[in-house]
Amino acid sequence: MTEYQKFLETYDSEPIRLMEVCGTHTGAISRNGIPSLLSPKIRLISGPGCPVCVTVTAYIDRLIELSLQPNCVVASFGDLLRVTGSSQCLNDAKAQGGQVRMVYSPMDVLKLAKEEPDKTFVFAAVGFETTTPIYALLLEEAHKDGIHNIKLLTSLKTMPSVIDWVCGNQGGIDGFIAPGHVSVITGSALFRPLAEKYSIPFAVAGFEPQQILLAIYALVKRRGKGEALNLYPSVVTEEGNLAAQDIVNRYFEPCSASWRGMGIIPGSGMQLRPEFAQYDAGSADLIDDHTANPNCRCAQVLTGAIGPRQCPLFGRACTPQNPSGACMVSTEGSCYQYYVNKRE
Numbered sequence: 001m002t003e004y005q006k007f008l009e010t011y012d013s014e015p016i017r018l019m020e021v022c023g024t025h026t027g028a029i030s031r032n033g034i035p036s037l038l039s040p041k042i043r044l045i046s047g048p049g050c051p052v053c054v055t056v057t058a059y060i061d062r063l064i065e066l067s068l069q070p071n072c073v074v075a076s077f078g079d080l081l082r083v084t085g086s087s088q089c090l091n092d093a094k095a096q097g098g099q100v101r102m103v104y105s106p107m108d109v110l111k112l113a114k115e116e117p118d119k120t121f122v123f124a125a126v127g128f129e130t131t132t133p134i135y136a137l138l139l140e141e142a143h144k145d146g147i148h149n150i151k152l153l154t155s156l157k158t159m160p161s162v163i164d165w166v167c168g169n170q171g172g173i174d175g176f177i178a179p180g181h182v183s184v185i186t187g188s189a190l191f192r193p194l195a196e197k198y199s200i201p202f203a204v205a206g207f208e209p210q211q212i213l214l215a216i217y218a219l220v221k222r223r224g225k226g227e228a229l230n231l232y233p234s235v236v237t238e239e240g241n242l243a244a245q246d247i248v249n250r251y252f253e254p255c256s257a258s259w260r261g262m263g264i265i266p267g268s269g270m271q272l273r274p275e276f277a278q279y280d281a282g283s284a285d286l287i288d289d290h291t292a293n294p295n296c297r298c299a300q301v302l303t304g305a306i307g308p309r310q311c312p313l314f315g316r317a318c319t320p321q322n323p324s325g326a327c328m329v330s331t332e333g334s335c336y337q338y339y340v341n342k343r344e
C-alpha cells in the first residue's frame, strides 16, 4: 500500500465532500470500488457530468416529434433512445412507425445521408466539450461533400458554468475531480477561475484507479486552496487541443442551456452560429423539464443533493432493464453505476 493510499484509508480529520463531474469517472470510481478504499470521512459525490442524464424532457419530445415527420430520420447514440421524455422514449416512437436509427458515431450519418438523399437526417447532438468537435467535423465534412440533408438538434453543454452553478447553489463541496476527457480539449487552465472564485481545489485526473486515488489525495491535502492541478499530463495540457477548439468556434457559439434539475444556466451551452442556421433542426427553447414519473429524483441526484439510493424508485421501479429516469439509462449515469456496481 502506498503512502497516499494509507493516508486516504486512515484519514480522521474534518469530513470532506468531493465531487466528480465526469460520467466516465463515476463509472471508474464505482467499478473499482474506490469508496471502499477511503475513510468514512471522505465522501465522493457524483455531479452533473453525464450528458444524457442532464438532457431535458422537451429535447426528447422534440426528437420524437421529428422522428414521426415524413422523410425525417432521427439518428442517435443508443443510450438516448431509452430516455423517456414527458411520456415516451425514442424506442417507443420507433415502435409506432417513427424513423429512428442508432449510430455509433455522428460521422455515420454522412453515409446514411448520401445513400438516402430524399430524407433529412437529424442527429441528436448531446454532449460536453469532448463531443462538440465531432459535431463540428460532421458539419465540415457535409459542407465539403455538398450534403444538404443533415441537421443537428443540439443540446450541447459546457462544464465551467454548471460547476459554478453547483458551487453557488448547492454548496458544501470541498474539491472537484475535474473531467479528464473534457480537459484534453479545453486544457486544465479552464478550472483555475472557479478554483480561485470558491477557494476550492480542482484536480484533473485520469481514469485508472491509482490516478483517481492520487487526485483524491491531492484534493484532501489542498482543502481550502483555490488551485487547479493537472494530474493527467500525459494527455492534458494547460491550453488544451487548439485545433479542436478552433473548429468548434467556427461552427458554434456559447448560449444559455437548460439542464435537468437545474433549469436554465446562462452561458452553459453551445449553439450553432447564425450563419449555419440551415443545419439546425429547431434546438432553441427546449426548456420544459417535467418528468413522467413524479417520484423520480434525477434532478436531486444530478446536483449531488441526494445519493441514488435515496430515490424511492431505485432498484424497485427503476432498474437498468426498466429505467424510470435518465440517470439509470446511460452507463455514465450515477444511478446506473450505483445499481450495477452495488455502490453504497
Ligand code: SF4
Binding pocket: 295, 296, 297, 298, 299, 301, 308, 311, 312, 313, 314, 315, 318, 319, 323, 324, 325, 326, 327, 328, 329, 335
Ligand atoms: Fe431517477 Fe431512477 Fe435514479 Fe430515481 S433511481 S433518481 S428515477 S434514475
